[in-house]
Amino acid sequence: MLRYISHDFSLLRCLWFTKPMSRRTAALATTGEVLHLIRSGEAVTRADIGRVTGLSRPAVSLRVGELLERGLVVERTDAPSTGGRPPVRLEFNAAGGVVLVASLGASRTRVAVCDLAGRELAGRGFAIDVEQGPDVVLPLLMDTWEELLGDRPRSMVRGVGMGVPATVEFAKGRTESVRVMASWTGVVIPPIVQERFPVPVLVDNDVNVLAIGEHRGVYAGMADDLLFVKISTRIGSGIVAGGRILRGALGAAGEIGHIPVKDGGGVLCRCGNVDCVDSVASGTALLRDLRKAGKDVKDIDDVTALVRAGDAETMAMVREAGRRIGEVLAGAVNILNPAVVVLGGDVAEAFASLVSSIREVVYRRGTALATRSLRIEPSRLGAAAGISGCAVMVLDRVLSPEAVDESLARGTAAPSGI
Numbered sequence: 175m176l177r178y179i180s181h182d183f184s185l186l187r188c189l190w191f192t193k194p195m196s197r198r199t200a201a202l203a204t205t206g207e208v209l210h211l212i213r214s215g216e217a218v219t220r221a222d223i224g225r226v227t228g229l230s231r232p233a234v235s236l237r238v239g240e241l242l243e244r245g246l247v248v249e250r251t252d253a254p255s256t257g258g259r260p261p262v263r264l265e266f267n268a269a270g271g272v273v274l275v276a277s278l279g280a281s282r283t284r285v286a287v288c289d290l291a292g293r294e295l296a297g298r299g300f301a302i303d304v305e306q307g308p309d310v311v312l313p314l315l316m317d318t319w320e321e322l323l324g325d326r327p328r329s330m331v332r333g334v335g336m337g338v339p340a341t342v343e344f345a346k347g348r349t350e351s352v353r354v355m356a357s358w359t360g361v362v363i364p365p366i367v368q369e370r371f372p373v374p375v376l377v378d379n380d381v382n383v384l385a386i387g388e389h390r391g392v393y394a395g396m397a398d399d400l401l402f403v404k405i406s407t408r409i410g411s412g413i414v415a416g417g418r419i420l421r422g423a424l425g426a427a428g429e430i431g432h433i434p435v436k437d438g439g440g441v442l443c444r445c446g447n448v449d450c451v452d453s454v455a456s457g458t459a460l461l462r463d464l465r466k467a468g469k470d471v472k473d474i475d476d477v478t479a480l481v482r483a484g485d486a487e488t489m490a491m492v493r494e495a496g497r498r499i500g501e502v503l504a505g506a507v508n509i510l511n512p513a514v515v516v517l518g519g520d521v522a523e524a525f526a527s528l529v530s531s532i533r534e535v536v537y538r539r540g541t542a543l544a545t546r547s548l549r550i551e552p553s554r555l556g557a558a559a560g561i562s563g564c565a566v567m568v569l570d571r572v573l574s575p576e577a578v579d580e581s582l583a584r585g586t587a588a589p590s591g592i
């Protein structure tokens with residue numbers, strides 16, 4: 175029970191304050207849990223750790239010693255003196271390793287090396303067609319990581335986090351979509367990457383990764399229930415419920431793009447159904463319908479130019495797309511009751527009128543309680559949420575108390591990397 179609750183340190187602290195732990199129980203606070211206390215800022219000196227965990231001084235020293243030896247923690251003595259000897263402050267060492275991340279999109283991909291705090295140390299953007307398949311794309315990603323690592327020793331690599339534009343069976347890192355990334359169907363990505371980087375490899379859907387990045391980077395501590403909607407070449411969403419990403423039984427949660435709209439006109443969707451919101455209101459659908467109406471549009475920038483020029487027909491189509499998306503989102507809001515809906519993706523970023531149409535429909539069609547304090551906001555991080563979300567996903571795993579304790583027990587840096 176203690177091990178189960180011990181990752182929620184606010185809860186743990188609360189329990190400790192109400193019911194001090196006996197020495198015997200306190201001995202369960204492991205080195206990995208001590209690292210978590212230091213990382214979260216809950217305990218920054220040896221005395222703090224002793225107080226919060228109830229561990230004896232030798233036990234605290236032993237655990238801190240292991241963390242210092244692994245380079246996960248550093249000591250600082252620059253704390254302001256209060257007269258006596260200044261206490262030695264313990265700091266999580268973000269420079270003690272790196273994670274490799276890649277945020278793959280249908281049109282935009284970014285590859286980066288991040289420190290253990292999730293900050294990008296080096297990165298590169300690409301326009302690669304992911305439909306070329308894993309045989310082409312994965313070696314390119316791995317070569318780029320090698321280049322971005324430069325002179326850093328490969329032993330510094332603690333883990334890999336990737337977002338891919340497909341449904342992913344998260345536990346296995348296996349892509350599922352049959353029609354979207356056909357050449358990736360059933361590919362189990364981690365073992366391929368681990369041939370070159372023998373560390374934990376986590377793979378998730380691209381929109382889940384954006385949701386994680388936006389939640390942790392902007393709304394952590396303010397909103398634990400968030401719906402991130404990406405409106406771009408395609409439409410998809412990532413759901414954060416109770417502070418955690420909701421993946422569903424097999425990783426298919428959040429597929430709002432394939433919810434049908436009313437009176438869509440019988441448009442056949444690439445999923446095989448008709449009138450999915452993706453097939454009538456995505457960037458791809460908007461371009462198709464504008465071309466049908468005789469407009470010369472190659473990409474979303476051309477549509478933006480028409481809107482800026484005040485083209486009435488284009489403006490009406492953009493607003494209509496917003497209404498379609500709003501119709502589906504109102505249903506999602508009724509089911510999930512998020513505190514905030516974040517609208518991201520290049521189509522949402524380009525058109526204020528699309529966003530206002532979505533807002534109007536969601537507030538009109540959502541239930542009174544679900545929309546009472548609902549915020550509908552544009553993405554604050556934009557595409558950067560992809561990289562930070564990948565980093566958060568892999569760091570949460572490799573720096574978890576269990577992963578740290580497991581690798582200490584093994585006494586080796588590989589394969590978990592810590």
Ligand SMILES: [Zn+2]
Pocket residue numbers: 431432433443444445446447450452453
């Ligand atoms: Zn569909």
